[in-house]
Each structure stands twice: as C-alpha cells, then as structure tokens.
Amino acid sequence: MIEDKVFAILERYTNAHLPPTIFPNFEFDPEKCVHCKLCAESCPTSCLQWDEEKRMPYATGFKGMDLACIACNNCEAVCPTKAIRMRGEYRVLYGRYKTPDDKVGEMRGPMPFGEKDIERDFGDIEKELTEVERVIYRRRSIRLFRKKPVPKELIDRIIEAARFAPSSGNGQPCKFVVVTNRDVIDKVDRQCAKLLDMIKWMYAGKDKWRDIAITLSSYFMVNEMDQRPIAAIEKVKQVGGSITWGAPVVIHVLADSRGIANPPLDTGIATQNLVLAAHSLGLGTCYIGFIASAIKFLPWLKKDLHIEYPYELVTSISVGYPRGKLDNPVARGPVPVEWIE
Numbered sequence: 001m002i003e004d005k006v007f008a009i010l011e012r013y014t015n016a017h018l019p020p021t022i023f024p025n026f027e028f029d030p031e032k033c034v035h036c037k038l039c040a041e042s043c044p045t046s047c048l049q050w051d052e053e054k055r056m057p058y059a060t061g062f063k064g065m066d067l068a069c070i071a072c073n074n075c076e077a078v079c080p081t082k083a084i085r086m087r088g089e090y091r092v093l094y095g096r097y098k099t100p101d102d103k104v105g106e107m108r109g110p111m112p113f114g115e116k117d118i119e120r121d122f123g124d125i126e127k128e129l130t131e132v133e134r135v136i137y138r139r140r141s142i143r144l145f146r147k148k149p150v151p152k153e154l155i156d157r158i159i160e161a162a163r164f165a166p167s168s169g170n171g172q173p174c175k176f177v178v179v180t181n182r183d184v185i186d187k188v189d190r191q192c193a194k195l196l197d198m199i200k201w202m203y204a205g206k207d208k209w210r211d212i213a214i215t216l217s218s219y220f221m222v223n224e225m226d227q228r229p230i231a232a233i234e235k236v237k238q239v240g241g242s243i244t245w246g247a248p249v250v251i252h253v254l255a256d257s258r259g260i261a262n263p264p265l266d267t268g269i270a271t272q273n274l275v276l277a278a279h280s281l282g283l284g285t286c287y288i289g290f291i292a293s294a295i296k297f298l299p300w301l302k303k304d305l306h307i308e309y310p311y312e313l314v315t316s317i318s319v320g321y322p323r324g325k326l327d328n329p330v331a332r333g334p335v336p337v338e339w340i341e
C-alpha cells in the first residue's frame with residue numbers, strides 16, 4: 001500500500017529524540033546481595049544507583065528515558081553472588097533510531113555451538129572453547145581501576161599485538177599516544193566532560209523544541225544523536241568528571257588521515273588486538289569515544305596529546321589493573337545474519 005510506504009519513509013526521518021523504547025528488565029535478589037556496590041559503581045550510565053538507606057541497588061531513568069540502561073549487563077557480570085539479572089531487550093519502537101526488524105529479540109549469553117547453548121552453563125561451554133574465544137567472551141569494559149601503575153613493558157607488549165593487526169594494503173595507519181601523566185589525563189577529562197555536559201543539557205528532557213532540534217540534527221549527524229550516551233555523560237558527572245574512569249594509563253589511538261581506503265577501520269582493528277591482548281594479560285581496558293567526540297570542539301587539547309597532521313584521534317583506551325573481578329560473559333542482543341548460498 002502506498003500509505004504504508006509513505007509512513008515507512010516518514011518514520012525513518014522523524015522521532016529521533018528520546019524515542020519510545022523498551023528497556024531491559026532489572027531483577028534483584030536482596031537475599032543474595034553482599035552490598036559491595038560494584039554493580040552501581042561499574043554501571044556506565046546513571047541507570048544503576050546505590051540506595052544507602054536500603055543498602056541495595058536500584059535502576060532508574062534519566063530525563064525522558066524510562067530506564068537509562070544501555071543493556072551492557074556489566075552490573076550482572078561484576079556481581080560476585082549473581083544477585084542481579086538484566087534480561088529482555090533494548091528496542092526502539094519507531095522513528096529515526098528504530099531497531100531494525102531483524103535485530104529484534106531477547107538478549108542471550110554466548111552460544112558458540114548454537115541454540116543448544118541456551119540451556120548450558122557458560123562454565124561447560126567454555127571447556128570446549130579455544131583460548132581466543134575465551135578471551136573474547138570474557139572481556140568486559142572495565143570502569144573500576146586500581147591506582148597501581150602498569151609496567152611500561154606491558155604497555156609495549158599490548159601495542160605490539162596491535163602492530164600485527166591486518167590493515168588495508170598493509171598500510172598500518174595507526175599511531176598510539178600513551179599518557180601516564182596525571183595532569184594531562186585530568187586536564188583532557190575535565191575539559192571534555194564540561195563540553196559533553198552542555199550537550200547532555202541540550203539533549204536531555206522531553207519538550208517540543210528539543211524534539212525538533214534533535215531530529216533535525218540527526219539529518220546531519222545521525223551517529224551523534226542516539227539517546228544512549230546521554231545518561232553515560234551524566235554518570236561521568238557523578239564520578240567527578242573522570243571520562244577515563246581514573247585509569248592510570250590512557251592510550252589515544254590516532255589514524256593517519258592519508259591512509260589507504262579506511263584508516264579508522266584499520267585503527268579499530270588494531271585497537272581490538274590491543275584490548276584483547278590486555279585482557280589476556282590481566283589488564284582492564286575501556287574504549288573511550290567521548291574524547292574523540294569532544295576534542296573536535298576543543299582543538300587546543302590536541303597539543304596536549306601531541307595530535308598533529310597527518311594524524312587524527314579515532315578513539316582512546318583506558319588501561320589499568322581492574323578493581324573487582326569483572327570478566328564474566330554477558331547476555332547480548334541478536335546479530336542479524338543472512339546467508340546467500
């Protein structure tokens with residue numbers, strides 16, 4: 001029907017701002033809770049908070065979002081007693097950021113051997129996995145770091161893993177800037193956090209003008225207008241503006257802008273080598289995209305990070321020894337796959 005087609009096209013370009021969304025379900029068993037607070041502390045957004053009086057976590061929304069959850073399930077992964085369960089799905093029902101129909105479905109844990117794994121314990125599945133698969137399923141983004149410095153040799157070692165990543169035409173367009181100087185880390189964090197907080201203020205809250213402004217902005221910056229980072233910026237504020245989560249080392253990943261074909265893709269591939277190698281060595285890492293997003297508007301910070309032509313910042317990685325044990329597998333949404341045989 002012609003009306004259906006018109007509606008489908010309209011839907012694609014409207015409702016970018018705080019779209020109607022199904023969020024995961026938060027289940028909590030107070031009997032099992034040991035009050036370590038790690039769930040709330042490691043939540044990347046302002047979703048999971050700690051109620052000091054009741055001595056238990058609670059999940060909450062944020063200015064127009066029913067639940068400020070990005071469904072990463074790190075709260076569940078870090079809980080030592082399995083007191084928390086996040087299940088269900090994150091699904092945008094319509095509008096600019098509508099979840100594609102082939103991505104709709106329950107979050108599930110790793111199923112490397114297919115549907116039969118749904119009923120199996122990950123401990124049993126893991127026995128049949130390769131070393132690389134284990135590292136892939138157990139790596140989590142770490143946001144709780146110990147102050148303990150990371151030996152230079154370990155940083156060199158994880159960068160060496162990045163050097164052997166595939167790249168277009170073997171062009172190796174990456175450069176890594178390793179920052180351990182606390183003043184530099186704090187300065188970059190502080191200034192980026194301030195800017196992002198202004199963006200959050202412009203985005204958060206439901207009203208007609210914001211709806212129009214955000215939807216229009218999404219025509220020009222479709223990758224920047226998704227609702228999910230907004231509550232993550234609020235969390236950064238709640239932890240005192242530390243975008244890089246107080247990590248002792250921040251590695252900024254740069255791409256040579258003249259590289260062959262797609263330098264940011266090559267850089268991403270190399271970075272994931274680094275991140276997996278770090279996990280295998282007992283180090284925690286967290287990708288920090290917020291710095292690359294903010295630094296476009298704060299060009300003077302590039303000098304502090306030695307970023308100059310032909311290099312551009314692609315992303316940053318916090319690195320350090322994790323506080324708490326956060327290396328459990330989590331449930332994830334489905335990935336669309338089509339076979340053409």
Ligand SMILES: Cc1cc2nc3c(=O)[nH]c(=O)nc-3n(C[C@H](O)[C@H](O)[C@H](O)COP(=O)(O)O)c2cc1C
Nearest residue numbers: 044070072074139140141286287288289290291315
């Ligand atoms: C390119 C990129 C940028 C990211 N930026 C941030 C960030 O700025 N801050 C943050 O806390 N996490 C950031 N993350 C981490 C994601 O939130 C995380 O990978 C996701 O929630 C899945 O959780 P997991 O890594 O523990 O499996 C980023 C991840 C990627 C790949």
